[in-house]
Amino acid sequence: MKPAWWQNLLRRWDPLLLLTLVGFFAFSHWVMTSASPQRLDEQWVHLGLALAAFLGSALVPFRWWLALSPLLYLVGVVALVLVLVVGVTAKGATRWLDLGVARLQPSELMKLAVPLFAAAYFHWRQGMLRWWDHLVALVWVVAPTALILKQPDLGTAIMVGVIGGCVLFFAGLSWRLILPFVVAGCVAIAALLQFGDQWCAPEVEWPGLHDYQKGRICTLLDPERDPLGKGFHTIQAAIAIGSGGIWGKGLGQGTQAQLAFIPERHTDFILAVIAEELGFVGVAGLFAGYLVLLLRGFSLTLRSGLWAGQLFGCAAVTGIFLYTWVNAAMVMGLAPVVGVPLPFVSYGGTALVSLCLMLGVTASAAAEPFPGGGRR
Amino acid sequence: MTLETLSPDQLQRRTRWRALVAAVVMVAGFALLLWRLHHLQVAQHERFAALAEANRLTLVPVPPQRGEIFDRNGKPLARNEGVYVLEVTPALAPDLDATLKALTELVAIDPEALRSFRRRVREQRGLGSVPLKWRLTDAEAARIAANGFRLPGVQVAVRSMRHYPYGEVMAHVVGYLGRISERDLQRIEAQDALGRYRGLEVIGKEGVEASYESELVGWPGWEQLEVNAAGRAVRRLASVPAQPGRDAVLTIDVDFQAFVHELLRDKQAAFVALDPRDGAVLAMVSTPTYDPNAFVTGLSSETWQSLLNDPARPLLHRALRGTYPPGSTFKPFMALLGLETKARHLGQRFNHQGSFQIGQQVLHDRKSACQSGVDLIRALTYSCNVYFYQLGVDLGIDAIAAFMTHFGFGSPTGIDLPNEAAGVLPSREWKRSFFKRRRDQQWFTGETVSVAIGQGYSSYTPLQMANALMILVNGGLGPIPHLVDHFRDRRTGALIPVTRPPARFVPLDPANVEAVLTGMREAVRVGTAARAFAGAPYRAGGKTGTAQVVSTQRAHRDADAADEQDHAWFIAFAPVEEPRIVAALIVEHGGYGGAVAAPLMRIIFDRFFGVEPKPEWETAR
Structure with a gap:
């Protein structure tokens, strides 16, 4: 029996995914009544746009997305180059293109375009893959990442690079090539914990990193180094979280949040508000929500009839996880302060829409039937 | 296994495996976050x-209102005024020089204030504001407020400021407030009273402001505020109001004080008047003086230096801390001692009083009244030196020193003002402790002779003279001189008495006291002060004194040089029947007491007893 039109729609959107997403939106709105009640109206618009982005992008057949990906990628790279040439500078970084009517941040587009194009590349090379195909894919990922890094925008560059890299990982990049990086990362972190004090001395320069980036890492190691300056965010967030206790102080009752001790309380540091006002229980519940969303994302993705769909979906889900984890770790003082919002909860339209777009394309990929027809 | 050998199916299987690895990493990642969350929210909850x-x-802290000071008729001597103060917070002004430049275009700021502002900015600890100009006019305050947006760190604050309406007239008595210094802080800390000064910037430095600091200052209250990250108060949770200090009501009549001050203003002089019945200070004048209002905002170093180096020494409270040889004003006390010890009796007359030989030296007294038939009354009336030379020798220094101690000579009277001078009552003991070399420590009879007429090492404050005279006039009863009559609660208006030390008492024979007072009455009626007091409608007694100024710099005296002129003294009381005022007056380098000090005392007493001035007193002046 041919499914009814609405059954078809629900199949593309996946009821559980949609429900979880709407649950996040409701939660975000609820928390926003405490964190930033004066921005509720704008956030309604953002949530509406994001929902539309999810629903819309899920309806577009994944093959179309694949076909579109080279164009998206090309436009994105050209825009990134243009940013470096004629971009708008604000807060010491050049990230925007002024289109006259609006400002565009091409790096946001690349969060979608890079993994999509990389997945498409593997898809087209399927059956005739050579070892150097990973090298080529790596170039597709590294080139835009380097352009974003040049703006400079370390946070976005890492996100784009890591999500793109995830495509390579899920495409079967050899462990022999991955493990050295994992080990090197672990060694670097261990060394930083051990020798942080000497390395953070003002006269020491870190190769390849800006001073402000060095400062953020050093602040993470010892927030008391500059308690009213760079360390302020980290210290006050820790106080907010810690004072929340198991059950929290109640929505709207957090002194750290309501008396403005938490900076960026409605955007990057909203998790500190949640932890203070809703306590350990609230945050654990939120994390459970993320796990449901992410694991559901994986299980959907793996149903995709196209390898490219699986690659993109896994990379997108891993990307959303990384967003969540980096933001939470930053707020809890486990990671340096980088400008990463909490997915689906933080105030703001750009990141919300681009995340929902990724989730929508993932849903679209999941709905892709196997070439031989039927579903797994 | 190389990629080339993998079929699409194998590739997809590998992808699924990798997804499983990723899912495990995610779960582990959330577990790590939960562990950290537990550490912060549960393990360390109490601390955070x-x-x-x-x-x-x-x-x-909420600083208290300081008690105000009034004269006996309720006229304000020290008030709290709300004034506009232009303040700059250097920490908030990115370019201090530009800000100051902009400010000088808005309001007139004299360079001196600018210099002292910069000094205070340099010395500043912490991030507070520093006053730049006090007492802005309404127009100035409005002008700055209107330009506030382009002057970061600049504010106009309303501050409570001490104001002394009578200025220099009451300067030495009322004193002044000043910024709490490092030394003040140490003293406060030693008294364990730091809590009382939280939120306060000034403290009594001089005069009544200093001596009654603990009554005037009050108790600070506090407010518990909820503040936001910017330090701005959001809500008041609890508060305890400050308790204002007590108002002090002085015994002085400021109009009388101002009259005396005006009379003495172009002289270097001191005047103290006491009410003998209770020791209340009626007036206490020292000239020249200074404007205490200048001290409140902080003196510039130039002004301070010029006050310090002024040869007329305006900062010296002469009545309290100036010490002078008493000259002949000491004679009544010597006479009393003569009678008390029975070394003299009333009818005892002496002839050949024109000269006195001590060792190789012959001292003369050429006044005709002092030549022959000199008894104790006449010796006081005409201030006969030879009579007292002989008396001094007869009594000896030990008896003199022991007796005079009871009248407060050589020790502070105990008046309620800070840092009272003790003066010097010479004795063998004093000389031994004062001089280092052994041959200087020996006492000579010639020195006893000097002490007997109030010269030599003797030096007392005008307050001590008035106090001693009060004890004499009271027949031995000496209430402690005091300036504060009572305190008043600022809220309830209830009067709070001052606990005072008990009066001193010198056992004296009333007949002897009567004899000495008669001698002083005769001095005013017919003797050394007769011209000054001719025609006075009240009966006064007194004693003139001329204290020699011994030049230590120059080998021989130049009697015409202004700074080597003798000091003119007069001590007096009135009315004789039942004295209501005893007073001591000294005019530095004024000359003869009878010619200079006594006429001034006449004018003062006339004013005190409400006598209309007559033209002849004007000419006498």
């Missing part, structure tokens, strides 16, 4: 909860 409270709450 306390930190959050500390963040939120701040205790702000």
Whole structure:
């Protein structure tokens, strides 16, 4: 029996995914009544746009997305180059293109375009893959990442690079090539914990990193180094979280949040508000929500009839996880302060829409039937 | 296994495996976050909860209103005024020089204030504001407020400021407030009273402001405020109001004080008047003087230096701290001692009083009244030196020193003002402790002779002279001189008495006291002060004195040089029947007491007893 039109729609959107997403939106709105009640109206618009982005992008057949990906990628790279040439500078970084009517941040587009194009590349090379195909894919990922890094925008560059890299990982990049990086990362972190004090001395320069980036890492190691300056965010967030206790102080009752001790309380540091006002229980519940969303994302993705769909979906889900984890770790003082919002909860339209777009394309990929027809 | 050998199916299987690895990593990642969350929210909850409270709450001291000071008729001598103050917070002004330049275009700021402002900015600890100009006019305050947006760190604050309406007239008595110094802080800390000065910037430095600091200052209250991250108060959670200090009501009549001050203003002089019945100070004048209002905002170093180096020494409270040989004003006390010890009796007359030989030296007294038939009354009336030379020798220094101690000579009277001078009552003991070399420590009879007429090493403050005279006039009863009559609660208006030390008492024979007072009455009626007091409608007694100024710099005296002129003394009381005022007056380098000090005392007493001035007193002046 041919499914009814609405059954078809629900199949593309996946009821559980949609429900979880709407649950996040409701939660975000609820928390926003405490964190930033004066921005509720704008956030309604953002949530509406994001929902539309999810629903819309899920309806577009994944093959179309694949076909579109080279164009998206090309436009994105050209825009990134243009940013470096004629971009708008604000807060010491050049990230925007002024289109006259609006400002565009091409790096946001690349969060979608890079993994999509990389997945498409593997898809087209399927059956005739050579070892150097990973090298080529790596170039597709590294080139835009380097352009974003040049703006400079370390946070976005890492996100784009890591999500793109995830495509390579899920495409079967050899462990022999991955493990050295994992080990090197672990060694670097261990060394930083051990020798942080000497390395953070003002006269020491870190190769390849800006001073402000060095400062953020050093602040993470010892927030008391500059308690009213760079360390302020980290210290006050820790106080907010810690004072929340198991059950929290109640929505709207957090002194750290309501008396403005938490900076960026409605955007990057909203998790500190949640932890203070809703306590350990609230945050654990939120994390459970993320796990449901992410694991559901994986299980959907793996149903995709196209390898490219699986690659993109896994990379997108891993990307959303990384967003969540980096933001939470930053707020809890486990990671340096980088400008990463909490997915689906933080105030703001750009990141919300681009995340929902990724989730929508993932849903679209999941709905892709196997070439031989039927579903797994 | 190379990629080339993998079929699409194998590739997809590998992808699924990798997804499983990723899912495990995610779960592990969330577990790590939960562990950290548990560490912060459960394990360390207590610590962070306390930190959050500390963040939120701040205790702000509310400084009390300082008690005000009034004269006996309720006229204000020290008031609190709300004034506009132009303040700059250097920490908030990115370019201090530009800000100051802009300010000088808005309001007139004299360069001296600018210099002292810069000095205070340099010395500043912490991030507070520094006053730049006090007492802005309404127009100035409005002008700055209107330009506030382009002057970061600049504010116009309303501050409570001490104002002394009578200025220099009451300067030495009322004193002044000044910024709490490092030394003040140490003293406050030693008294364990730091809490009382939280939120306060000034403290009594001089006069009544200093001696009654603890009554005047009050008790600070506090407010518990909820503050936001910017330090701005959001809500008041609890408060305890400040308790204002007590108002002090002085015994002085400021109009009388101002009259005396005006009379003495172009002289270097001191005047103290006491009410013998209770020791209340009726007036206490020292000239020249200074404007205490200048001290409140902080003196410039130039002004301070010029006050310090002024040869007329305006900062010296002469009545309290100036010490002078008493000259002949000491004679009544010597006469009393003569009678008390029975070394003299009333009818005892002496002839050949024109000269006195001591060792190789012959001292003369050429006044005709002092030549022959000199008894104790006449010796006081005409101030016969030879009579007292002989008396001094007869009594000896030990008896003199022992007796005079009871009249407060050589020790502070105990008046309620800070840093009272003790003066010097010479004795063998004093000389031994004062001089280092052994041959200087020996006492000579010639020195006893000097002491007997109030010269030599003797030096007392005008207050001591008035105090001693009060004891004499009272027949031995000496209430402690005091300036504050009572305190008043600022809120209830209730009067609060001052606890005073008990009066001193010198056992004296009333007949002897009567004899000495008669001698002083005769001095005013027919003797050394007769011209000054001719025609007075009240009966006064007194004693003139001319204190020699011994030049230590120059080998021989130049009697015409202004700074080597003798000091003119007069001590007096009135009315004789039942004295209501005893007073001591000294005019530095004024000359003869009878010619200079006594006429001034006449004018003062006339004013005190409400006598209309007559033209002849004007000419006498």
